[in-house]
Amino acid sequence: MSLSNKKPRTFCVTSGKGGVGKTSFTVNFAIALTKKNYRVLVVDGDMGLANVDVLLRLSVKNNIRDILEAGTSPRQALIFARPKLAVLPGGSGIPEMVSLGGEQQERLGGLINKMAEEFDFVIIDTAAGIGASVLWYNLFCDHNIFVLSPDPTSMTDAYALIKLLSKDHGVHRFNLVINSVRGTKDGVNTVNTIKRVTQRFLDLDLFHFGSIPEDKAVRRAVLNQVPFVEQAPGSKAARTIFSLVERVDQLI
Numbered sequence: 001m002s003l004s005n006k007k008p009r010t011f012c013v014t015s016g017k018g019g020v021g022k023t024s025f026t027v028n029f030a031i032a033l034t035k036k037n038y039r040v041l042v043v044d045g046d047m048g049l050a051n052v053d054v055l056l057r058l059s060v061k062n063n064i065r066d067i068l069e070a071g072t073s074p075r076q077a078l079i080f081a082r083p084k085l086a087v088l089p090g091g092s093g094i095p096e097m098v099s100l101g102g103e104q105q106e107r108l109g110g111l112i113n114k115m116a117e118e119f120d121f122v123i124i125d126t127a128a129g130i131g132a133s134v135l136w137y138n139l140f141c142d143h144n145i146f147v148l149s150p151d152p153t154s155m156t157d158a159y160a161l162i163k164l165l166s167k168d169h170g171v172h173r174f175n176l177v178i179n180s181v182r183g184t185k186d187g188v189n190t191v192n193t194i195k196r197v198t199q200r201f202l203d204l205d206l207f208h209f210g211s212i213p214e215d216k217a218v219r220r221a222v223l224n225q226v227p228f229v230e231q232a233p234g235s236k237a238a239r240t241i242f243s244l245v246e247r248v249d250q251l252i
């Protein structure tokens, strides 16, 4: 079913920390959505170290930087990685683009909104850290999806970003995906820890959207540059992604 007459839903995939699975989640969740016939736009918001294109083995000609700085048209930069999956590539090795200036943010927001009209979902993969562009993407989207692992450093960084977004930017709803869990308890304990440490901020609504198991199929798929929901659709990680897509309406 296509929701062509509805406003697209925008998700910001974020975490604070790098290497926790944001890009893997973004790409595989997006592909799983297309298998339900949704049209999905993935924006690679990691403009310093973009790698959505790497996981999908795309050859990038133009990226967000070219659109903002060289006047490339967004259509020229969009890559249809699959019939219903378009990717707007980020840039690589361009530290100054890690944060966008106010005017660039505004233009980028307008461009994404315009492109979004042709899609049911827009998913923005963000960089690590709590820099200006990460904050901006979080505020731009209707929903966030925090990807974190049970690792204490990942929890600490997610906590830092949640705190910043809630205290300084009025964000009160957070969706949590715990990645690389070794059993269901792992995910529940991680969410409980985050809930406990954020309790002192009023009005926080934390929703445990799901937990993705640590799965060798994920690493193997990355090495082959094929998303695991395609390379190993029966793997535990892929089955979890498919079940999350069934519950996409639950995101707060």
Ligand SMILES: Nc1ncnc2c1ncn2[C@@H]1O[C@H](COP(=O)(O)OP(=O)(O)O)[C@@H](O)[C@H]1O
Residues within 6 Å of the ligand: 015, 017, 018, 019, 020, 021, 022, 023, 024, 025, 179, 180, 181, 212, 213, 214, 215, 216, 218, 219, 222, 237
């Ligand atoms: N559920 C998982 N099981 C096993 N390995 C994973 C899992 N999720 C991610 N990884 C591994 O972690 C690496 C980093 O993931 P990535 O999505 O690039 O993180 P981020 O975008 O947050 O920096 C990937 O190359 C992948 O091999």
Ligand SMILES: [Mg+2]
Residues within 6 Å of the ligand: 019, 022, 023, 024, 046, 051, 125, 126
């Ligand atoms: Mg990434």
